[in-house]
Structures are given as C-alpha cells and as structure tokens.
Amino acid sequence: MREFSRSLPMSLLRAREAVMRQFRPSLRSHGLTEQQWRILRALSSVDEIEVTELAHVAFLLGPSLSRILRDLEARQLIERRTAANDLRRAVVSISAKGLKLIEAVAPTSEAIYAAITKRYGARRLAELQEMLGTLEASLFEMASPEDAELESDE
Amino acid sequence: MREFSRSLPMSLLRAREAVMRQFRPSLRSHGLTEQQWRILRALSSVDEIEVTELAHVAFLLGPSLSRILRDLEARQLIERRTAANDLRRAVVSISAKGLKLIEAVAPTSEAIYAAITKRYGARRLAELQEMLGTLEASLFEMASPEDAELESDE
DNA sequence: GGGAGATAATTAACATGTTAAGTGAATGTC
DNA sequence: GACATTCACTTAACATGTTAATTATCTCCC
Numbered sequence: 493m494r495e496f497s498r499s500l501p502m503s504l505l506r507a508r509e510a511v512m513r514q515f516r517p518s519l520r521s522h523g524l525t526e527q528q529w530r531i532l533r534a535l536s537s538v539d540e541i542e543v544t545e546l547a548h549v550a551f552l553l554g555p556s557l558s559r560i561l562r563d564l565e566a567r568q569l570i571e572r573r574t575a576a577n578d579l580r581r582a583v584v585s586i587s588a589k590g591l592k593l594i595e596a597v598a599p600t601s602e603a604i605y606a607a608i609t610k611r612y613g614a615r616r617l618a619e620l621q622e623m624l625g626t627l628e629a630s631l632f633e634m635a636s637p638e639d640a641e642l643e644s645d646e
Numbered sequence: 647m648r649e650f651s652r653s654l655p656m657s658l659l660r661a662r663e664a665v666m667r668q669f670r671p672s673l674r675s676h677g678l679t680e681q682q683w684r685i686l687r688a689l690s691s692v693d694e695i696e697v698t699e700l701a702h703v704a705f706l707l708g709p710s711l712s713r714i715l716r717d718l719e720a721r722q723l724i725e726r727r728t729a730a731n732d733l734r735r736a737v738v739s740i741s742a743k744g745l746k747l748i749e750a751v752a753p754t755s756e757a758i759y760a761a762i763t764k765r766y767g768a769r770r771l772a773e774l775q776e777m778l779g780t781l782e783a784s785l786f787e788m789a790s791p792e793d794a795e796l797e798s799d800e
Numbered sequence: 801g802g803g804a805g806a807t808a809a810t811t812a813a814c815a816t817g818t819t820a821a822g823t824g825a826a827t828g829t830c
Numbered sequence: 831g832a833c834a835t836t837c838a839c840t841t842a843a844c845a846t847g848t849t850a851a852t853t854a855t856c857t858c859c860c
Contacts, residue, residue, distance in 0.1 A: 496687040497703060500762070500775065501665050501680075505705060507778040508658035510785040515655070516848090525815065525848095526655075533650040544838065549651060551659060556816055558840055563815090580825050580838040608654070612784045620781065621654065623774050624661040630766045631664040670818090679818095679845065698808065710846055712810055717845090734808040734855045 514608065518600045522593065527552060528560055529597070535570060535586035536594050542575070543582045569593060668762065672754045676747065681706060682714055683751070689724060689740035690748050696729070697736045723747060 496502060512526060519529050530550045535541065541549070547557045561584065564570045569590035575581035586594075609617055650656060666680060673683050684704045689695065695703070701711045715738060718724045723744035729735035740748075763771055 495691070496684065498775070499759070500771065501662060501669070502684075502705065503775045503778045504658055504662035504665065507782050508655060508662060509705070510782045511655050511658065514785060514788060520849095527816065530650065530656075537649070542838090551656065551663070553817065553819090554839070555818075555841080559816075562840095578826070578838085582839070605653070607788065608785065611788060612781055616777065616780075617654065620774075620777050621652070621657045623770065623777070624657045626770075627661050627766055627774065628664045631668060631762065634668060634761065634765060674819095681846065696808085707847065707849090708809070709811080709848075713846075716810095732808085732856070736809070 511608065514604050515601065518597065518604065522597050524593075524597070527556065528564060531557070531560060531564065532569065532586060532590055532594055535584065536591065538585075540583050540585040543584060546584060564590075665762065668758050669755065672751065672758065676751050678747075678751065681710065682718060685711070685714060685718065686723065686740060686744055686748055689738065690745065692739075694737050694739040697738060700738060718744075 516526065519526060524532070527550070530552070531546065534546060534550045543557065543561070544554075547554055550557070552560070561570065561572065565572055568587055570584055571587050572582055572584050575583050670680065673680060678686070681704070684706070685700065688700060688704045697711065697715070698708075701708055704711070706714070715724065715726065719726055722741055724738055725741050726736055726738050729737050766774075
C-alpha cells in the first residue's frame, strides 16, 4: 500500500495547513476564527444573502454556519432578517461594525497573501490553483461513490 | 480585495473536500473516521512508534491524537505500552485486529485512489503533488509570522 | 543529590466538522 | 382545502481542531 504520507489527501492537508498557519495569528489577534473570517469576507462582497447560499459560498455545512451566525449576530458583526415571501428563509448581511472589522484585518491579510505569492511565484501559484480547480471538477463528476459495501445495509 | 472564493486557502479546502468525499463512505462503513484511518495506516507501516512521532506522521495535534488513541485502544485496534527508558513516553503499535481491519478497508480505498488517478491523470497528479510539496516547503521557511499587531500585547 | 527548567502526554475548554433528527413553513396532490 | 411531501433552518450528539493548563518525568547544573 502507498506510503500514506505521500497520499493526495495528506498532501492537500499539509499544504493547506502551511498556508493557514500564516494567517491564523493575525485573525486571532482580531478575535476571529478562520471560518468567521470566511463568512464576513463573503458577506462583504454582497448586499445580502440567504443562509443556504452563504453556506455554499463560504463552504460551510449548515450546522456549523448556524452556530457561527448566532455568535456573529450576538457580537453585532452581522444582521439577520426573515425573507418576506418565504418565512423559512433567513437573509443575512454584514453590519457597519463588521465592515469596520474587515477593514482592520484586510491590510495584514493582504500583506501575508502578497508574501506567499512572492515567495512561491505568482505564475506557479496561478497554475496550482488551476490544477486544484480541475481536480475538484474531475471528482465532482465522479459523484457520490455508491459504496458496494453499503448496499445490503441500507 | 480578492474574491475570497478564489483564494488559495479556499482552493485547497475545496480540493481536499472533493477528494475526501470519495473516501469517507467506505471508511464510515467500517466504523472509521478519516483521522482514525490515518493513525492505523501510519501504525501499519512500522513495528511501533512513540506518540509524539505518530502525531507528526499522521499530522494530528497532540490532544486530538490522545483522544483517538484512547478510543482505538478501547476498541482493541491498537496496543500501548510505556517506554522502559523514559516513563513519560508511550509507545503504540497496531494489533492483529487492527491489521485485519486495514486489510478489509484497503481494497476499496485503493480502488478509489486508482479511479481518481485515472480520471485526473497520473502525470498531472504527480505534478500537483510536487507543487503542493514545494508550496509547503516555501511556507515553512516563512516560519511563524511575528504578527506586528501582537507585539504590544504579548 | 536536589531543585529549576525542559519535555511527553493528557486534560480542559471552546469552536468547528459531520450526520441525524427536529421544527416550522411552503408546495403539490387528491 | 386537508395532508403528505419537500424545503430551510436549527438543534442534537459525537468526533476533531486549536490553544492553554496540568501532570508526571527527565535533564542539567550547582
């Protein structure tokens, strides 16, 4: 069997951790986790957005998003209202306080990203991202693998 | 500011999730999480290993590893003893039952990996992994970013 | 050889990942 | 127009991620 430390999942995990390790201290100093930052970033680029779509954009599962929104709302970094035409749906937007926080974090964040780009190479970075996108698209078409071992159980 | 959905951390996160989504159903059908599988895989390639080194190899933080080892030991998938020359250290090894479980999971796991490789292309996959390794190495040298915003606080 | 500091592992506390179950509202069907 | 179904979101339950604090042991230096 393959040396698992050289497997694709491990390569991706280590690479991502190496990247996030650069950003976490800055986010932490502003009282934000990585996921909270993702949500604020996503909200800052739209006027308002429904919870389900936000989950898709920020790449978070519903339950995680529910908890984080509850926290961000309590900290008054976001605002939430119910959609008029469909009472099931909630619509979220970033608050003035939230925007201010983003403006405070963004410079450091941008500087770190620039440092990474410079060190790794802008061209190489673009190429890497393209390959990652292609990988994602390839696997999306593989769909959910109907695991043969489950057939008799469910 | 950059469209965050096109940021490097998000690209890596989505790619990894796309990969793991292929493996999780199979692991789950055998009662294993991704992390438990990583530990068993790591243990299967050595005779025995100290906990700290296992954490490094399986890329898990100490506290996570502690909890998982407790569980795996209770399920008798691994064995643990104390190092004779240093009572602080624990030495872990896989049990016969653990090996048997690996043998049960491996075929499906290998088949999935082969399918991914075929679909994405073996050459491209190797290239991707090399680029990920280079990225990791680049960032390792950036070391821990002494966040200027923290200097006055700590 | 005894005490200060370093080290290995665990525990604690809180945030998120993951799947299943629950709640309330909309939709289609008869 | 009741009712089963679907849908959006939340809550529940358990596993892991993350940092800090604890505990036990070891090492070094005097």
